[in-house]
Amino acid sequence: MLTFKLCVVPVTVSAKYLKQLIRILFRFLWGSKWERVKRTTLCASIEEGGAGMINVENYILALNLKWFQKLLDESVVANWKQIEAPYLRGQRVNAFLNATISLNRAEVKRVLPLRTLRHTLVSCIQTLNLLKTKSTKRTLWLNKKIKYQSKTFFMKPLIDSGVMLHKHLLTNEGEYETYDNLALKFNFQANNAEFIQFIKLVSSLPEQWDSENYIDPQTTQSEHLLNFIKDTNSVKTIYTKLQDSVARVPVKSQEFWKNKLFINFEMPWREVYINNFNSTIENRLRSFQIKLNLNAIVCNQILHSFGKIDSDLCTFCKNATENVYHVFYSCHVTRTRVPLTLPPVNLLFGVHNGGSGDKLVNCMLLCARYVIYQCKYSENKPTVFRFVCFLNSVRVSECHVSKKRGNFLAYRKKWCRLLCTEV
Structure with missing residues (x-):
């Protein structure tokens, strides 16, 4: 209902309501008030290392821009355009977009009395600011x-x-x-x-x-805007363009893992992100791997520094400080009970051979990481039996989902090496 209203009439969403809505969404995402990763990073696409979280502000901008595109498009014939169009004839769009005063001031309201149109022009100016166009x-x-x-x-x-x-x-x-x-x-x-x-x-x-030499930009603000929204058939297309311009690649976490794992080659992060995401359809596994990619897994070292627990020692071995690298690789309990003889970079991020990767292998490695993660919080020792049981539950779940979605062949292709028949 909210999307429909914003599409038909670009109403003003109060800053207070928008702030509360965004806070609720991110609290739901993290399960607490503690946000461990910047929101701009989480709103990036999966391929760029984010979680594909919706950016509500940019989505509302996209809705308003799509409405504005229809208003300026002469091929779109509608009765409602007879109300707004006279206020944007000639170069008036440029005049409003290049304004250096707020469009909500009284002197602007006298020449542009329509509140919805003023709000839409404000959205256009916000978009141009996001794109960092030169006015x-x-x-x-x-x-x-x-x-x-x-x-x-x-x-x-x-x-x-x-x-x-x-x-x-x-x-x-x-x-x-x-x-x-x-x-x-x-x-x-x-x-x-x-x-x-x-x-x-x-x-x-x-x-x-009169005394200074100044060269005006060759492209006007309205031309910048029209070039941005041209050839867009949907709000989603405009939203994707906005996200591509503002999303932030998690460079900090990439540098952390590069230094921690002593990676001396060019890490194909884009392949790592998308291959691990596509290796399973289980949302809990996908969410866990995204947190691991962004170094957002909470271990005893962090909890102890916050005063939440008395010791920062590993839950399993009780000998060393517990951090992400120790739990999933260097802890002797983990290495003996879940014996995976792989380099740490493959154990944490899967196997990628310059393509889509092996879905089954990456899914099995992801399940192994998740079992270790679960055992840490339940204070149980990770074992091969727990891993096999969990892997089987993932297989059964994917089987049911693939049958429901009519994609059973993809399921068979992925799991055929472990199964001869499927009942």
């Missing part, structure tokens, strides 16, 4: 540097005819055009009321603009 600093309209009696300027005839920038007021020699010559040059109807406003505008221009 002109010498726009004439709604510019806080150009004021007369504390009010900015917005002259519709000049805007509709294309007079947008300081350079448009100048002749080839760098002198200011007269009002009549400007009207002939840009083909608009001159009148006395606008002439008085023009005189006030020229007298309010900053003096340094």
Whole structure:
């Protein structure tokens, strides 16, 4: 229902409500108030090392941008466009997008009384800021540097005819055009009321603009925006583009594992992330591996530093400080009870041979890691029997899900080396 409302009418979502909604989502994700990874990292795609968590703010921006795209698209015919379209004729879109004052100010409301349209333009400006586009600093309209009696300027005839920038007021020699010559040059109807406003505008221009050389960006803000949202058939496409521009690759965790595991080669992190994710359809395993990728598994070393437990010693061996590397690899209890003779990088991140990897092998390694993780919190010793039982439960679960989804052949292809028949 909320998505439908935001799609049809771009209503304003209060900052307080949005903040509470995002907090609830991330508390549900972590199961506590303690967020161990930056939200921008978690909102990145699986391939980039994130969890594919929805970025609510960007999703709302995408909904508003899609609505704005329909508004500007002349091929889309709708009765509701007769209300908004007159306010965006000519170059008025550029005037609003290049504004250096808030679009919620009273002087803007006088020229743009529609609240939904103002909110959508604010979303467009937020998008341009996310994309870090370069806007002109010498726009004439709604510019806080150009004021007369504390009010900015917005002259519709000049805007509709294309007079947008300081350079448009100048002749080839760098002198200011007269009002009549400007009207002939840009083909608009001159009148006395606008002439008085023009005189006030020229007298309010900053003096340094006349002495400084400045080159305006070749691409306008509306062109930046239209290039961004063109050829997008859905809100999801726009949202994906926004996420690609703001998502952050977990460089810190990658460097941690590279140093901890003494990796002296170029680690194919993208393959590691996607292959481990695709090795199983069990969400608990996928969630666990994402936490491991981001070094977000909580061990006794961290809990002891927070004062939550009395000792930082390993739950299994009671001899060494417990951290992620120790629990899953260097602990002698783990290595003897779950004997996997693999290098630590393969034990923690699977086997990848420059392609999609071996799904069964990576799934088995992931199950082994998860069993060790479960035994740590239940304070039981990890054993081969526990691993086999858990692996079988994963196999049975995937069997039921694949039958329900009509994807049983993929299940057979993955598990055929362990099974001869499937009842």
